[in-house]
Amino acid sequence: MWILPTLVLGSASPRRKELMERAGFTFEIRPSLYDEVITGEMNAEYVVQHLAKQKNQAIPSSTNEVVVTADTVVCQGEKIFGKPKSYEDAYSMLEQLSGKRHAVYTGVSIRNHNQWVSFVVCTNVYFLSLSQAQLEWYLRKEESWDKAGGYGIQGAGALLVEKIEGDYNNVVGLPISRLTRELDTFMITPD
Numbered sequence: 671m672w673i674l675p676t677l678v679l680g681s682a683s684p685r686r687k688e689l690m691e692r693a694g695f696t697f698e699i700r701p702s703l704y705d706e707v708i709t710g711e712m713n714a715e716y717v718v719q720h721l722a723k724q725k726n727q728a729i730p731s732s733t734n735e736v737v738v739t740a741d742t743v744v745c746q747g748e749k750i751f752g753k754p755k756s757y758e759d760a761y762s763m764l765e766q767l768s769g770k771r772h773a774v775y776t777g778v779s780i781r782n783h784n785q786w787v788s789f790v791v792c793t794n795v796y797f798l799s800l801s802q803a804q805l806e807w808y809l810r811k812e813e814s815w816d817k818a819g820g821y822g823i824q825g826a827g828a829l830l831v832e833k834i835e836g837d838y839n840n841v842v843g844l845p846i847s848r849l850t851r852e853l854d855t856f857m858i859t860p861d
């Protein structure tokens with residue numbers, strides 16, 4: 671008997687969950703316990719694909735489950751920003767992003783038993799030039815800590831952004847349009 675596969679989102683991110691729900695997917699949440707380490711020598715595209723795959727491998731699953739994991743980083747030139755570790759770290763990231771363009775990369779990994787698909791989506795984000803007072807105002811919003819680059823475009827962080835080029839949802843942590851197309855090959859479709 672043919673059993674339709676079930677979808678597992680391997681993520682503790684409330685944004686990824688919300689994007690999947692809004693798209694109409696039925697899924698179970700099973701966060702990965704993989705501990706992310708970003709080292710300076712790797713390029714952003716490689717980093718997000720590698721981390722998404724590591725997260726995926728750390729999730730136990732059965733043969734009829736399709737597991738989705740993702741990783742998002744902010745990249746400016748050679749520098750890769752993950753989540754800030756302190757107030758000073760967040761301030762420094764935002765100060766470096768101020769008045770300039772950066773790229774947000776999200777790597778997505780999809781696995782069903784031993785079938786793997788992975789891809790990376792990149793969105794360019796242009797920050798306004800921000801004064802010290804504006805940076806301090808934003809950091810008081812307390813929305814920096816669990817977000818790559820120290821800002822959330824879906825919150826007050828929207829006020830730091832002049833414009834973007836590419837998929838908005840990719841910046842929030844999950845390129846849901848591309849993901850939906852890729853999941854189709856695993857026989858997973860939204861309601």
Ligand SMILES: Cc1cn([C@H]2C[C@H](O)[C@@H](COP(=O)(O)OP(=O)(O)OP(=O)(O)O)O2)c(=O)[nH]c1=O
Pocket residue numbers: 680681682683685686701702706725740741742743744753774816817818819821822823824827841842843
């Ligand atoms: C740039 C940016 C990032 N982010 C978030 C998306 C990701 O959740 C987070 C980057 O951290 P990730 O390590 O990609 O993900 P996570 O630890 O939050 O969740 P999990 O590994 O369990 O899936 O930054 C925003 O919410 N808004 C933004 O504008």
